[in-house]
Each structure stands twice: as C-alpha cells, then as structure tokens.
Amino acid sequence: MPTFNEYLLTRRIADTPSGDFAADAVADPNFPVVTTWEDIVAYVSPRADGRIRRDVLRAARTVWAGYQRAQKGPQNERGLRGVEIP
Numbered sequence: 001m002p003t004f005n006e007y008l009l010t011r012r013i014a015d016t017p018s019g020d021f022a023a024d025a026v027a028d029p030n031f032p033v034v035t036t037w038e039d040i041v042a043y044v045s046p047r048a049d050g051r052i053r054r055d056v057l058r059a060a061r062t063v064w065a066g067y068q069r070a071q072k073g074p075q076n077e078r079g080l081r082g083v084e085i086p
Contacts, residue, residue, distance in 0.1 A: 004034040007067045017059035018066075025063075037064055 002010070008026050013019045025031045032043055040060050048056050 001071060004064070004067050005031070007070060008063070011063070011066065017055065018062040021056060021059040022063050037061075040064060 008022050011022050013023045032039055034040055034043075041057065044053060044056050044060060047053075
C-alpha cells in the first residue's frame with residue numbers, strides 16, 4: 001500500500017484547490033511523512049489562519065479522502081467519516 005506521500009506523487013494535479021494542495025505539498029521539502037489526518041492538520045495549522053486555513057484544510061480533506069478510497073479498505077472508508085476541520 002502506498003503511503004499518503006507516495007499517493008501525492010502519483011495523483012493527477014488538477015487546477016483545483018485540492019490539486020493546489022497536492023502540488024504545494026509535493027513541492028514543500030518540509031512536508032512531513034503523513035500517516036493520519038491529524039498529521040495534515042498539524043502541518044497546515046501553523047502556516048495559515050482563519051478562512052485561508054479552513055480552505056486549505058477543505059482541499060486537504062478532499063485529497064485525504066481520495067487517498068483513503070485508494071486504500072480500498074472498508075475500515076478506511078469508515079475512518080473518513082467524522083474527519084473534521086478544526
């Protein structure tokens with residue numbers, strides 16, 4: 001199973017907010033190894049605030065959901081429900 005970071009490298013980068021998030025994450029040498037949604041929140045939170053932070057996290061949630069679907073595990077689909085943007 002690919003990691004989230006590997007998934008980002010194979011994801012088609014579209015001209016959308018989620019595509020922007022994926023492209024920015026891949027280009028950022030400080031982007032962490034992500035194993036949980038909380039890792040993404042911890043990465044985004046100190047870099048943005050207010051509405052921008054919320055928009056970035058919405059885009060990131062879309063990418064995270066795609067990764068979860070790619071894992072094809074029923075527990076992963078259930079694990080996505082309730083993912084909240086703090």
